[in-house]
Amino acid sequence: MSKKEPMQQQQSMWASAGLVVALAGAFVTLMVSSATAFPPHPPAFEEIDTDADRVISEDEFAAFELERRARHFARLDQDGNGSVDFEEFENARPPHRRGGRSERGVPSN
Numbered sequence: 001m002s003k004k005e006p007m008q009q010q011q012s013m014w015a016s017a018g019l020v021v022a023l024a025g026a027f028v029t030l031m032v033s034s035a036t037a038f039p040p041h042p043p044a045f046e047e048i049d050t051d052a053d054r055v056i057s058e059d060e061f062a063a064f065e066l067e068r069r070a071r072h073f074a075r076l077d078q079d080g081n082g083s084v085d086f087e088e089f090e091n092a093r094p095p096h097r098r099g100g101r102s103e104r105g106v107p108s109n
Helices: 004-037 057-076 086-092
Strands: none
Touching: 057 086
């Protein structure tokens, strides 16, 4: 065995360790972004059945959906100006889905 082989093995080991750390970091980032993008659980029946009659009417469901959409839009509208620009939209996307398209929707190189 030459003197270079143990050094190459050590470098390979450190490269593998770095890859593991990078993958773990990417996984944590994905989990955090997913947790903020989607609610942790489906809504409870009681959250939608606002009059507590044990029946969800179309009006109750529509009101629930409207409120949920408004909360989602508010998360997207980071500067609170009532509209979502391209940068705000991209910032709200999970890191692995950002980029790849220009503001005009044309794939970027």
